[in-house]
Amino acid sequence: MAMQAYCKKGAGMRVIALSEVTGDMTELVGGKAARLAELARSGERVPDGFCVTTAAHERGVVPRAEVAQAYERLGGGPVAVRSSATAEDLPDASFAGQQDTFLAVSGIADLLTAIEGCQRSLHDPRAVAYRDAHGIDHASARMAVLVQRMVDxxxxxxxxxxxxxxxxxxxxxxxxxxxxxxxxxxxxxxxxxxxxxxxxxxxxxxxxxxxxxxxxxxxxxxxxxxxxxxxxxxxxxxxxxxxxxxxxxITTLFPLPPETGRPAPRVYLEFGHVQGMRQPATPMGMSTLKSLVAAMLASFGLTVEITDIGGRLYGDLTDLARHPSTRKRLVKLMAVDFGPRAQAVMEHVLADPRFAPLPASGPGRTATGPALRTAARAATGVVRALARPEAARARLFREVERLRVGSAAPAGLDTAVDRLRYVRDEDPSASPDDIVWPIVAGMLAATLPASLLRGVAGPGEIDTVLGGMPHNVTIEMDLALWRLSQQATAHRHLLLTTPPHDLATAYVRGALPDIGLAAFLDRYGHRAAAEVDLGVPRWDEDPTPVFAMIANYLRVTDPEQAPDRRFARAAEAAEAACADLVARARRRRPVRGRIAGFLLRRARMLAGLREAGKFAGLYRLREMRRQLLLVGAELAERGLLGRPDDIMFLTLDETHAAVHDGADHRSTVAARRATYRRELRRQAVPVALLSDGTDVEAVLAPPPAPDGALRGVGAAAGRATGPARVVHDPATAHVEPGDVLVAATTDPGWTPLFLTAAALVTETGAVMAHGPTVAREYGIPAVICVPDATRRIRTGQLVTVDAAAGTVTLHPAPGAVEPSVIGEACAS
Structure with a gap:
């Protein structure tokens, strides 16, 4: 039968010669056969063969006579029998090795057995698990089998x-x-x-x-x-x-940076992990993040082009790396703000002759005038905060409250046009100095003593001083949730045995007992994991993660492990360590000791403020999201979107075209949602990329690690042993007291999990990033920048986290040792 007749009649062709297959027949012959047929048609040398089609598999019986005829036409002899499923050799899912292949098969009896084996492998547990991991519908997958002459x-x-x-x-x-x-x-x-x-x-x-x-x-x-x-x-x-x-x-490659038309190579640094965000941003969130990050860098006198690569936020640092002046600051900037992994890749880039310094001209430089003005404002603001920390704190929290009140949308936003205009307008009330410079002062006070006390402070002593830090809005949020969980003990069984999603659904319907959640969400409902992404639901929209965290808190039964007591112990240890360290330093190095003591005391007054700036900025993001969802609802009613939250997969310009011109973006949204789901599954995100796609970290020699240990960077003092709990999503995490929390990264939306954890291990981060900072303040050890930690550590495996050594030791016999926290995590 000719292929055209087959298509018209819709009849099932059960066996077809490879030479008759065309590239558009994937649903009949599977991905592998369709691609090989296309190669053969283009003149490439491909072994001849035939295909037992998906139509044959759907009927459930191998067409023996047709297979025998095709085998005879092929000349008999040894053949290769290979799976060719419809869900195979896809752009984002290769299915390599997931379904069966049989080589050097001879004789019709063995050939029929091999074909049946390939068909059965469609439902092999490993193939099923692979489809599950890639979000592929099992019902849509069908199996064809490719038989080819065997090459010797x-x-x-x-x-x-x-x-x-x-x-x-x-x-x-x-x-x-x-x-x-x-x-x-x-x-x-x-x-x-x-x-x-x-x-x-x-x-x-x-x-x-x-x-x-x-x-x-x-x-x-x-x-x-x-x-x-x-x-x-x-x-x-x-x-x-x-x-x-x-x-x-090749399905594992990270996407290439976009073509810029500017001289290559170029180097791009990933910015999302600084905010504890490894998942891709939604298109709407990306458009907001680009402007936010660019504005933040501009406040420090740096002009950096921000770009979207694989849904992640990357900054083009090429011009800064080639500038004679700014390149000297990059490594130090990486160490403080981006972490050891970024520091290592930037050192490598600056040593590459392709990034040798050029004459200071062109875009991406520091502008002398703005830089000097910024420096003057910074100096004034930092000195003012260090001189009068209590007054600086008061100004900061007044500004946070002003931003909260001012974030409410004005009256009269009745149409999509009005709401979109509100979203696109700049916030006229933004005046960051009263927030930024006290935070900078606190960070400087926390980081400078390490160099002043070199040779005086022992390993982890300064981290201990920075534990139990007051005035941190994220810590206060976590402890507020702990207190709420203690008030909810009367409903312990309900909260522990009901899935968090079901609890959230019941709460929205008003069908749950009152546990005080409304007051908590009124204060903290604008937060979430990956909260800097405008496209991510807030807790007050979907409180599922909050119920998961309440359940984790209710599992704490040892009073001494209660988070408020642990935090109080960390604060007491910090004050005692500070007094002892300062006294010792003043005896050995009087001048340095006095300066270090002043800074450490100021750090305890100011360093906890570092979360406040982001906390305040999230109020406006939440209101922008609310207004955009209302716009999305109107567009859905007009048939231009499938549902209201589809708007988060458009840009502001595309939304404008839909609102004003009636542009239908449903197909665009569907494609972007598929890409977003694919990128959500990506586990490895490069810290730095070159314009040719090179993952800079991949070319570095890995640092040596002790036998049985993974090497990282100690970021919060202490040593703890416990069963690992690998967590990819805090919204559904089940963390038992004493578990070692292992994650790719963390942001403030994760920190409630810290209250029951014995230690923290992450794949990325900086010592001053959110996760390690909160870990220090809770008094739990943390080791960050452990490559592939979430893949190399298994849930339940006994591990020892040693911040002083910067290692995570994997014990060979999980469960053989009673899990316990070894000593006080904050002890010197």
Missing amino acids: PVTAGVLFTANPLTGCRTEMMVEAAEGLGTAVVDGSATVERYILDGSPPAGAGLLTAERLDELRDSGRRLQDRFGCPQDVEWAYDRQGVLWLLQSRP
């Missing part, structure tokens, strides 16, 4: 048209082994690796320079044809002929 290879392997280890798009990587290419995939043989960087390849071992050139040319053609970097399986037969066995997208 001398050498086989894999070609990546972009370097999968570093992300560099200007390099290809070849892995080769003797015999079948499965030896490369399953690691059963010694593999040779070649990096093709554009220079003439140096052939050695299994592959000559000529064959490496041939592979590189093939890779270029395939990448051009499919429009993205490819993972290509290949084989050379005994006659020296190159065969292509598969080509699919």
